[in-house]
Amino acid sequence: MEVINRYVTIKTHVDGAPEESDFELKASAVALSLEPGSNAVIVKNLYVSIDPYQLNRMKSYSSSQKSSDFAVGIIPGEAIDTYGVGKVLISENSEFQEDDIVAGLLNWGEYSVIKPGGMLNKLNPMGFPLSYHVGILGFSGLTAYAGFFEVCKPKRGEKVFVSAASGSVGNLVGQYAKLIGCYVVGCAGSKDKVALLKEKLGFDEAFNYKEETDLVSTLKRYFPDGIDIYFDNVGAEMQEAAIVNMKIHGRIAVCGVISEYTDAGKRAAPSMIDVIYKRIKIQGFLASDYLNIFTDFLSTTRDHLRTGKIKPLEDISDGVESIPCAFISLYRGQNIGKKIVKIAEE
Numbered sequence: 001m002e003v004i005n006r007y008v009t010i011k012t013h014v015d016g017a018p019e020e021s022d023f024e025l026k027a028s029a030v031a032l033s034l035e036p037g038s039n040a041v042i043v044k045n046l047y048v049s050i051d052p053y054q055l056n057r058m059k060s061y062s063s064s065q066k067s068s069d070f071a072v073g074i075i076p077g078e079a080i081d082t083y084g085v086g087k088v089l090i091s092e093n094s095e096f097q098e099d100d101i102v103a104g105l106l107n108w109g110e111y112s113v114i115k116p117g118g119m120l121n122k123l124n125p126m127g128f129p130l131s132y133h134v135g136i137l138g139f140s141g142l143t144a145y146a147g148f149f150e151v152c153k154p155k156r157g158e159k160v161f162v163s164a165a166s167g168s169v170g171n172l173v174g175q176y177a178k179l180i181g182c183y184v185v186g187c188a189g190s191k192d193k194v195a196l197l198k199e200k201l202g203f204d205e206a207f208n209y210k211e212e213t214d215l216v217s218t219l220k221r222y223f224p225d226g227i228d229i230y231f232d233n234v235g236a237e238m239q240e241a242a243i244v245n246m247k248i249h250g251r252i253a254v255c256g257v258i259s260e261y262t263d264a265g266k267r268a269a270p271s272m273i274d275v276i277y278k279r280i281k282i283q284g285f286l287a288s289d290y291l292n293i294f295t296d297f298l299s300t301t302r303d304h305l306r307t308g309k310i311k312p313l314e315d316i317s318d319g320v321e322s323i324p325c326a327f328i329s330l331y332r333g334q335n336i337g338k339k340i341v342k343i344a345e346e
């Protein structure tokens with residue numbers, strides 16, 4: 001027996017802002033049988049993650065492609081791997097049985113064949129919707145948790161600025177920061193997002209960066225005494241403006257530079273005099289370096305979700321064919337919270 005697997009791929013490398021015409025929905029037959037002893041698993045994909053870093057994998061060249069096993073270049077025409085949650089259909093691996101719910105490296109398609117050595121773990125949903133395990137209880141959550149607590153090393157009362165604050169990582173950073181008693185300001189790209197940050201997620205302040213003409217003055221307005229921590233999701237001019245406004249011994253976690261992903265010529269050119277004289281620590285990081293704290297992250301975040309102290313923010317599209325549109329929406333600021341595509345019912 002076999003099934004038809006529909007999956008999304010790129011037609012050619014994508015070197016600028018992604019367009020729907022860059023993508024293609026392909027179909028191929030997957031045999032519902034595995035070589036005995038192959039240790040492989042066939043998974044029916046249920047929810048797949050939509051992440052900005054995939055664009056750097058789609059480029060003809062990006063230095064990121066050489067730096068992490070998760071970020072290797074995507075070959076046009078081939079399936080695109082991604083974090084996701086699925087259900088085991090067939091297993092030749094003794095660790096997995098039919099109907100197990102699993103999380104790991106699946107692909108932007110309806111089925112994934114996971115070979116030995118592939119990243120796959122049994123998932124205990126802990127009573128939460130499966131989609132949470134793609135976002136808030138998955139890699140996005142770990143990114144926010146590790147970047148904020150391990151890289152920024154926050155203290156109660158410190159002043160925290162978060163960019164792309166209504167996004168998957170950003171909204172959680174702000175919520176973690178509020179929970180430990182920081183003053184938190186977020187920026188986002190629309191009036192509705194600003195309202196959500198202040199009214200639903202408890203940010204002290206938020207502003208629409210698209211309405212501001214002088215970001216240095218804007219940040220001075222929100223942080224008259226300076227910023228202790230900047231959680232950077234966007235890079236470029238926002239990073240430059242934040243550095244001008246940092247306090248002495250301020251810390252910057254460079255999580256992502258999304259505004260630079262679509263524009264090869266765009267780069268932050270921060271004032272290094274500020275960095276030196278204010279002894280600012282700027283650190284890039286990858287969530288995958290912090291798998292050692294996954295258990296701690298999971299139990300803390302699970303407890304906050306259960307008590308309602310952290311609110312989940314998800315943005316779910318339906319069906320494999322919606323993946324290109326879902327991905328492009330990240331670069332147009334159309335998502336609110338974790339962008340996920342639901343591929344199938346459990």
Ligand SMILES: NC(=O)c1ccc[n+]([C@@H]2O[C@H](COP(=O)([O-])OP(=O)(O)OC[C@H]3O[C@@H](n4cnc5c(N)ncnc54)[C@H](OP(=O)(O)O)[C@@H]3O)[C@@H](O)[C@H]2O)c1
Binds near residue numbers: 053187287337
């Ligand atoms: N280091 C790691 O391990 C790691 C892991 C996950 C994610 N990341 C990075 O973290 C950042 C956030 O990722 P995410 O998954 O949480 O995505 P996200 O914030 O949910 O979605 C992207 C958001 O970025 C904003 N944006 C898009 N283009 C922009 C531009 N030109 N200038 C300013 N803002 C822009 C948009 O919001 P607005 O409406 O506010 O513009 C959009 O909603 C990304 O840079 C990503 O690469 C890093």
